[in-house]
Amino acid sequence: MTMVDVTVIGGGLAGLACAQSLESRGRTCVVLEAGDAVGGRVRTDRVDGHLVDRGFQVLLDSYPELPRVVDPSSLGLRSFIAGARVRTRDGWGRVTHPLRHPVAAVMDRFAGSMRWSDALALAPLAWRAWRGGALPSLGATSAHGVVVNAGVGAATIDSFLRPFFAGVFLDPSMQADAAAFDFRFSMFARGRATLPSQGMGMLPTAMSARVAPGTIRLGTRVRGIDRSGTGWTAIVDGGAMQSRAIVLATDGPSTRALVGSLPERPWCSTMQFTFDIARAEAPAAMLSPILFLDGLSRGPVNHAAAVSVVQPSYAPAGRVQWSANVVDPSWLAHADGTIEAAVREQLCGWFGTTAPQSWRLLRAQRVEHALPRQHAGDRPPEGSASPEPGVILAGDQVGDASINGAIASGRHAAELAERVLAG
Numbered sequence: 001m002t003m004v005d006v007t008v009i010g011g012g013l014a015g016l017a018c019a020q021s022l023e024s025r026g027r028t029c030v031v032l033e034a035g036d037a038v039g040g041r042v043r044t045d046r047v048d049g050h051l052v053d054r055g056f057q058v059l060l061d062s063y064p065e066l067p068r069v070v071d072p073s074s075l076g077l078r079s080f081i082a083g084a085r086v087r088t089r090d091g092w093g094r095v096t097h098p099l100r101h102p103v104a105a106v107m108d109r110f111a112g113s114m115r116w117s118d119a120l121a122l123a124p125l126a127w128r129a130w131r132g133g134a135l136p137s138l139g140a141t142s143a144h145g146v147v148v149n150a151g152v153g154a155a156t157i158d159s160f161l162r163p164f165f166a167g168v169f170l171d172p173s174m175q176a177d178a179a180a181f182d183f184r185f186s187m188f189a190r191g192r193a194t195l196p197s198q199g200m201g202m203l204p205t206a207m208s209a210r211v212a213p214g215t216i217r218l219g220t221r222v223r224g225i226d227r228s229g230t231g232w233t234a235i236v237d238g239g240a241m242q243s244r245a246i247v248l249a250t251d252g253p254s255t256r257a258l259v260g261s262l263p264e265r266p267w268c269s270t271m272q273f274t275f276d277i278a279r280a281e282a283p284a285a286m287l288s289p290i291l292f293l294d295g296l297s298r299g300p301v302n303h304a305a306a307v308s309v310v311q312p313s314y315a316p317a318g319r320v321q322w323s324a325n326v327v328d329p330s331w332l333a334h335a336d337g338t339i340e341a342a343v344r345e346q347l348c349g350w351f352g353t354t355a356p357q358s359w360r361l362l363r364a365q366r367v368e369h370a371l372p373r374q375h376a377g378d379r380p381p382e383g384s385a386s387p388e389p390g391v392i393l394a395g396d397q398v399g400d401a402s403i404n405g406a407i408a409s410g411r412h413a414a415e416l417a418e419r420v421l422a423g
């Protein structure tokens with residue numbers, strides 16, 4: 001049996017951040033990861049010469065935790081235009097960040113893509129977030145309440161804010177907790193949405209390079225944990241790992257399989273359709289490095305992007321990679337083929353051509369447990385990160401459900417483990 005100070009179960013962002021933090025304190029640890037690579041929910045695969053992320057994700061360069069765990073300049077980040085093209089009854093509108101692209105933002109307003117009163121209601125929120133301040137919630141507990149209280153009208157909420165934040169929370173209800181909404185609003189206001197040169201999976205790979213060689217054991221699923229003497233034993237196929245403390249940096253359902261007493265939390269799901277298109281045949285309207293939103297709620301696609309226009313390394317030369325994403329539970333209840341047919345039909349409507357009917361589907365990817373739901377009251381109460389003495393929870397199951405939250409939770413778990421080791 002091997003003995004270390006801390007066993008970290010799970011090699012996602014939380015587990016890797018935890019291992020980095022423990023090692024920087026001079027502690028020995030091992031990361032046991034069931035999968036064949038690090039990253040957990042942040043993985044990128046090579047598919048026919050494309051880099052395909054497992055679900056559409058972006059890395060916000062404003063995340064405060066990022067520079068603690070990687071050198072962001074090593075990721076070759078390329079950014080989206082700060083804003084979105086929005087499909088409305090009148091065709092395409094555009095909303096751009098008023099402080100990052102002020103001229104475009106004013107032109108968008110004159111083009112009528114948002115009512116002036118709504119633009120004037122949103123501008124002070126963007127200014128406040130840009131300067132690092134919190135949004136005034138005025139007593140609201142949900143994202144919807146915050147923007148209504150700020151004076152934003154229903155048309156702008158439904159055509160722009162709802163699909164934008166449905167893509168962020170993977171939840172079209174706008175019922176996300178006001179604090180979680182405030183954090184994301186401020187990260188988008190202050191930073192850029194980016195894609196790394198080798199796909200989103202480049203982030204965990206870079207994080208793992210900062211962990212001592214031999215610390216991470218891939219293909220090692222933990223079957224159970226047992227108290228043993230003054231510490232804990234993690235049971236793996238054909239062996240065991242003993243340590244003074246255990247960090248469960250696992251996703252929520254996997255954690256419950258190891259510590260049955262934990263309450264179940266609702267999760268949000270998503271499905272990504274990734275298409276490969278000859279650049280010469282792609283409708284010109286789609287070749288913009290910006291997010292495309294469905295402001296009509298008339299089909300399965302909530303948000304989409306020509307990801308290789310943002311980050312050219314995502315597609316081979318002469319090809320475009322288009323990512324179309326579904327988050328509405330009523331659409332996700334259908335069979336994959338039914339959703340795909342409706343996705344193609346919706347995209348034909350978006351681009352006024354039948355071309356999407358012939359686009360080659362590279363991959364249809366469902367992610368059932370994509371993000372824990374983040375409505376008010378969903379987040380576990382403070383202090384619940386340690387269900388048993390010496391067992392510490394990390395990951396977006398206890399922290400904010402984001403890349404930043406997962407990394408922060410891993411660092412926090414290392415601090416709690418340090419207390420166990422010191423005590």
Ligand SMILES: Cc1cc2nc3c(=O)[nH]c(=O)nc-3n(C[C@H](O)[C@H](O)[C@H](O)COP(=O)(O)OP(=O)(O)OC[C@H]3O[C@@H](n4cnc5c(N)ncnc54)[C@H](O)[C@@H]3O)c2cc1C
Pocket residue numbers: 009010011012013014015032033034035038039040041042054055056057058059060220221222223249250251254255270367369370371394395396397400401402403404406
């Ligand atoms: C489709 C999608 C889109 C997203 N979009 C964004 C975005 O744009 N921006 C953003 O900030 N966040 C986004 N997120 C959220 C972000 O990716 C997650 O919050 C974060 O990656 C969670 O990391 P984690 O380490 O907590 O958990 P995970 O990544 O789930 O890692 C848990 C690890 O534990 C391992 N494991 C589980 N059980 C065991 C076991 N018994 N033994 C050993 N190993 C085990 C798993 O294999 C996994 O590697 C998105 C997530 C998804 C799925």
